[in-house]
Amino acid sequence: MKGRTNRKRWEHFPHEADIGIRGAGATKEQAFEQAAIALTAVITEPGKVAPEQKIEVTCQAGDDELLLADWLNSLLYEMDTRKMLFSRFEVRIEGNHLNGTAWGEKIDVSKHTPTTEVKAATYAELNVRQERDGSWIAQCIVDV
Amino acid sequence: MDLKTIKKRSDYEWGIEPSGKMTVPVIIYADESLIKAMDEKVRQQAVNVACLPGIVKASYAMPDAHWGYGFPIGGVAAFDPDKGGVVSAGGVGFDIACGVRTITTGLSIDDIEPVKEQLADLLAHKIPAGLGSRGKLSLNIKQMDEVLVGGARWAVEHGYGTKEDLLRVEEHGAVAGAKPDCVSDHAKKRQEEEVGTLGSGNHYMEVQKVVEIYDEKTAGAFNIAVGQITVSIHCGSRGLGHQIGTEYLKKMAAAAGECGIELPERELACAPINSRVGQEYLGAMRAGINCALANRQLLTHLLRGVFADMFPKAELKLLYDVSHNTCKEELHSVNGQRKRLFIHRKGATRSFGPGDPSLPAELRDIGQPVLIGGTMGTASYILVGTSESMSLSFGSSCHGAGRNMSRTEATRRWHGRDVVRGLAEQGILIRSPSFRGVAEEAPGAYKDVSEVVEAAHQAKLSRKVARLVPIICVKG
Numbered sequence: 001m002k003g004r005t006n007r008k009r010w011e012h013f014p015h016e017a018d019i020g021i022r023g024a025g026a027t028k029e030q031a032f033e034q035a036a037i038a039l040t041a042v043i044t045e046p047g048k049v050a051p052e053q054k055i056e057v058t059c060q061a062g063d064d065e066l067l068l069a070d071w072l073n074s075l076l077y078e079m080d081t082r083k084m085l086f087s088r089f090e091v092r093i094e095g096n097h098l099n100g101t102a103w104g105e106k107i108d109v110s111k112h113t114p115t116t117e118v119k120a121a122t123y124a125e126l127n128v129r130q131e132r133d134g135s136w137i138a139q140c141i142v143d144v
Numbered sequence: 145m146d147l148k149t150i151k152k153r154s155d156y157e158w159g160i161e162p163s164g165k166m167t168v169p170v171i172i173y174a175d176e177s178l179i180k181a182m183d184e185k186v187r188q189q190a191v192n193v194a195c196l197p198g199i200v201k202a203s204y205a206m207p208d209a210h211w212g213y214g215f216p217i218g219g220v221a222a223f224d225p226d227k228g229g230v231v232s233a234g235g236v237g238f239d240i241a242c243g244v245r246t247i248t249t250g251l252s253i254d255d256i257e258p259v260k261e262q263l264a265d266l267l268a269h270k271i272p273a274g275l276g277s278r279g280k281l282s283l284n285i286k287q288m289d290e291v292l293v294g295g296a297r298w299a300v301e302h303g304y305g306t307k308e309d310l311l312r313v314e315e316h317g318a319v320a321g322a323k324p325d326c327v328s329d330h331a332k333k334r335q336e337e338e339v340g341t342l343g344s345g346n347h348y349m350e351v352q353k354v355v356e357i358y359d360e361k362t363a364g365a366f367n368i369a370v371g372q373i374t375v376s377i378h379c380g381s382r383g384l385g386h387q388i389g390t391e392y393l394k395k396m397a398a399a400a401g402e403c404g405i406e407l408p409e410r411e412l413a414c415a416p417i418n419s420r421v422g423q424e425y426l427g428a429m430r431a432g433i434n435c436a437l438a439n440r441q442l443l444t445h446l447l448r449g450v451f452a453d454m455f456p457k458a459e460l461k462l463l464y465d466v467s468h469n470t471c472k473e474e475l476h477s478v479n480g481q482r483k484r485l486f487i488h489r490k491g492a493t494r495s496f497g498p499g500d501p502s503l504p505a506e507l508r509d510i511g512q513p514v515l516i517g518g519t520m521g522t523a524s525y526i527l528v529g530t531s532e533s534m535s536l537s538f539g540s541s542c543h544g545a546g547r548n549m550s551r552t553e554a555t556r557r558w559h560g561r562d563v564v565r566g567l568a569e570q571g572i573l574i575r576s577p578s579f580r581g582v583a584e585e586a587p588g589a590y591k592d593v594s595e596v597v598e599a600a601h602q603a604k605l606s607r608k609v610a611r612l613v614p615i616i617c618v619k620g
Contacts, residue, residue, distance in 0.1 A: 080386075116578070
């Protein structure tokens with residue numbers, strides 16, 4: 001399962017019990033945004049989710065990797081409590097702070113046919129790195 | 145797993161002697177073919193657990209062990225608080241007290257067969273399942289705190305079950321020492337509308353038929369016989385447990401560093417039992433256990449409503465309720481001494497043998513029912529705890545079939561629609577909002593549950609009592 005536009009892309013990678021999500025982009029912020037799309041893609045096809053309603057999240061963590069886990073877990077919290085799914089993301093990172101915006105809509109079971117809930121973004125295979133070509137990767141295993 | 149990296153101790157027990165930072169050995173209970181099929185990551189993860197401070201006797205893996213995060217799924221480890229022992233949020237997992245309960249109905253297959261479709265539809269309609277589903281109860285924070293302390297007892301006190309039910313739940317319906325104050329408002333908010341919901345993924349409510357009895361005497365004590373119908377519920381602590389796991393993992397990652405605990409991987413984040421973070425986590429995690437116990441009790445109430453409507457003569461009695469993802473304070477014998485230990489069971493079932501004082505009077509001479517959930521196409525098993533398991537694995541056994549393939553691979557191999565059609569041809573009705581979800585949970589994506597159960601039986605972790613096959617499976 002993959003999505004690609006220029007250098008921006010996301011994919012899933014296998015884990016025996018759960019599932020790995022990976023985002024890539026020209027910047028760290030893009031990689032975080034793509035990882036969020038990969039998260040949504042565990043649940044439903046991101047293309048089925050209309051970016052109608054906007055929400056904001058902020059996170060703070062000791063390093064890039066914990067920040068990624070926090071970002072994804074904040075989105076899971078918003079999904080759960082607002083009963084929403086998100087398909088468009090914008091991330092701004094300054095030091096250890098992340099300000100994120102997500103656009104989505106209320107869950108509609110007949111439209112989105114959600115495969116599964118995601119319980120949490122884990123610290124397993126948690127990695128944020130810059131590749132030799134300058135592009136960024138952000139990934140982890142999510143517990144489903 | 146490469147057999148060269150592990151030593152055979154007997155046909156069903158394999159070991160890795162301590163080396164490097166390991167303070168205890170790794171012991172894996174499985175037959176040779178299960179060991180061969182086990183991912184190399186299980187070995188690595190079990191070895192990592194053997195390096196944690198204060199671990200006692202061994203880092204164990206059950207026959208269904210598979211690659212988890214931090215601990216292997218199917219991992220069991222005991223820690224001694226007097227020896228710097230730790231509690232690990234990763235060692236419990238995000239779905240705190242995810243577990244199984246099995247309910248006998250007093251009905252036979254002949255009662256169910258003519259109205260099977262109708263029963264499947266009614267269950268799918270009445271049981272809130274899947275993403276975005278809402279429970280019938282919406283609780284404010286004060287009521288939520290009562291649930292987190294009272295567990296299944298709270299549910300029964302509010303009319304959702306009987307006192308007899310509580311005798312058949314671990315800790316008689318509620319674990320002591322829960323601290324709602326240690327659970328964040330975020331976690332409680334996440335649970336607000338999820339009380340009494342099934343969830344999704346591998347969670348299910350399944351109507352089953354007993355097809356084989358291996359131990360007549362124990363089956364009699366458990367009130368099960370061939371041809372009878374049972375219902376099993378597999379679910380956990382929902383959003384509350386997920387949020388507790390998430391938040392304390394972060395706190396423990398920081399605490400481990402401050403305490404000078406070197407973590408082989410971040411997901412093993414832990415804190416000394418005798419530390420502020422350790423105690424707060426235990427208080428929150430126990431609240432999560434009670435949340436799961438209440439949740440399964442509420443689902444049982446909904447189930448009883450459906451059966452009362454369709455089968456007036458049905459009598460739904462709880463056989464037992466077991467939790468898989470927990471850290472529990474228990475007394476165990478180590479080198480002839482009774483010790484107070486903290487037992488992590490991550491994807492493992494408590495399996496207490498006969499004589500344990502925590503068992504209800506009518507089961508005390510028999511042992512604890514051990515409920516093993518299989519896949520929607522194969523079988524589930526009822527086993528009974530053994531005296532031997534107390535010394536073999538701190539009274540623990542396997543918890544399910546265990547995956548042998550990733551979800552990604554499963555969706556490549558199978559289409560949900562075909563899986564549902566194939567199972568219908570075998571007489572098994574599936575109700576799920578998502579075909580992709582069904583494909584991810586396809587029976588072929590799991591190990592052979594019968595082989596796993598046989599290994600647990602032969603290793604004496606628990607003893608086979610009965611085999612059940614699915615008739616209807618409602619999935620989230």
